[in-house]
Amino acid sequence: MAPPVTLKVSSRIPKKPIKKLPTSIEITDKTTVQDVKDTLAKRAGGWDPNRFGLYEPEKKKLLKDRRALISQQESVLSGKEILVKDLGPQLSWTTVFMIEYSGPIIIHLLFPFLLRPYLYKLSLPYLPYTSSSLPPLSTSQLLACAIIVLHFVKREYETLFIHRFSLATMPLFNIFKNSAHYWFLSGAWLAYWIYAPGSYTALETPLTQKLDIIGLVLYIFGEVSNFHTHVTLSKLRSPGGTERGVPKGYGFGLVTCPNYLFEMIAWTGVLLVTRSSATLLFMVVAFVQMHIWALKKEKALRTEFPKEYRKKKYQIIPGPAALVGYLSGKAK
Structure with missing residues (x-):
């Protein structure tokens, strides 16, 4: 297994920061999009994980596949950053x-x-x-x-x-x-x-x-x-x-x-x-x-x-x- 990688966590919309959002997160080669959402939600104080939209930093494209591995998102790894947006209450x-x-x-x-x-x-x-x-x-x-x-x-x-x-x-x-x-x-x-x-x-x-x-x-x-x-x-x-x-x-x-x-x-x-x-x-x-x-x-x-x-x-x-x-x- 590859060593963990630390990613910077930034707000997708800087003017609308998410309270208590951690500034960084560690991932492994088995960490999925849903895993990141779950971790962010827990560290932000018990949010609904589905409220978080994750985006890659280069083109700011939404990572839709919740089972996709973060380690396979090239722009995320190369920039060592992931963008987060509050999508609001979910159904x-x-x-x-x-x-x-x-x-x-x-x-x-x-x-x-x-x-x-x-x-x-x-x-x-x-x-x-x-x-x-x-x-x-x-x-x-x-x-x-x-x-x-x-x-x-x-x-x-x-x-x-x-x-x-x-x-x-x-x-x-x-x-x-x-x-x-x-x-x-x-x-x-x-x-x-x-x-x-x-x-x-x-x-x-x-x-x-x-x-x-x-x-x-x-x-x-x-x-x-x-x-x-x-x-x-x-x-x-x-x-x-x-x-x-x-x-x-x-x-x-x-x-x-x-x-x-x-x-x-x-x-x-x-x-x-x-x-x-x-x-x-x-x-x-x-x-x-x-x-x-x-x-x-x-x-x-x-x-x-x-x-x-x-x-x-x-x-x-x-x-x-x-x-x-x-x-x-x-x-x-």
């Missing part, structure tokens, strides 16, 4: 997702079954109904409620039993920003328009019945395929681990992120059932965000696995030629 990613996904579940159960008689009489006074004479929910509205709630119940299940997170926590204050998308856009926004009397979702015709069936088929295919993709991704990382791997298998020969592709297919099914511009708006916003994530994922895979990873031209939506090639077995 585990499991807690974050449970909070985010619970919003739409609660809202899509409250709106149609408890709040509907009062909500639309107050907000849509021109409707020719009293609070006690609203028409019953249509088949499409009931189906929409079921598949949207099941979608987020599935996400809760995956959070608890499938996903393996590389980062342990997220800053507490980000929960409000992240939850806005789910609680408002896929929660209150969708629910208000979907369950409204007189909405397109409330129509019951032979055409809407066919759209419901097609939508349900697309939804089931998308959700099952999305679940399968998440299981595949979870197997790339050991329990509690942070290692990455090259994803292969169903869908991965076609696009970078087939989980996002199948997510959009499932929501296309929801769109056919709801027939609502509110659903379409939610899908557009979700696609833009997922596309940003998919581009980052493609870049990260090409950088980390330049030889093993087969570059993808399409990140979420495949082109016709790529789809034909995949279905014919030319792309694996």
Whole structure:
């Protein structure tokens, strides 16, 4: 074993020093990023270790991998310094997702079954109904409620039993920003328009019945395929681990992120059932965000696995030629 190395500990933001932060720390060739966080937290007076963000001194890049060895961080060893930043109060990613996904579940159960008689009489006074004479929910509205709630119940299940997170926590204050998308856009926004009397979702015709069936088929295919993709991704990382791997298998020969592709297919099914511009708006916003994530994922895979990873031209939506090639077995 190599002799211990002493690193200078400095604040990432000099104008915001961390109280009781030690000025130096000793590391060995087996010291990980998490070990440094634990030691700093203890010596600083019992802080939450996850509040500390560690940065290398040259480019001030965050050391994200909590299991990475400090001895393998060249700029840290050459400068014999590590930078520390207080990231603020933290929440585990499991807690974050449970909070985010619970919003739409609660809202899509409250709106149609408890709040509907009062909500639309107050907000849509021109409707020719009293609070006690609203028409019953249509088949499409009931189906929409079921598949949207099941979608987020599935996400809760995956959070608890499938996903393996590389980062342990997220800053507490980000929960409000992240939850806005789910609680408002896929929660209150969708629910208000979907369950409204007189909405397109409330129509019951032979055409809407066919759209419901097609939508349900697309939804089931998308959700099952999305679940399968998440299981595949979870197997790339050991329990509690942070290692990455090259994803292969169903869908991965076609696009970078087939989980996002199948997510959009499932929501296309929801769109056919709801027939609502509110659903379409939610899908557009979700696609833009997922596309940003998919581009980052493609870049990260090409950088980390330049030889093993087969570059993808399409990140979420495949082109016709790529789809034909995949279905014919030319792309694996």
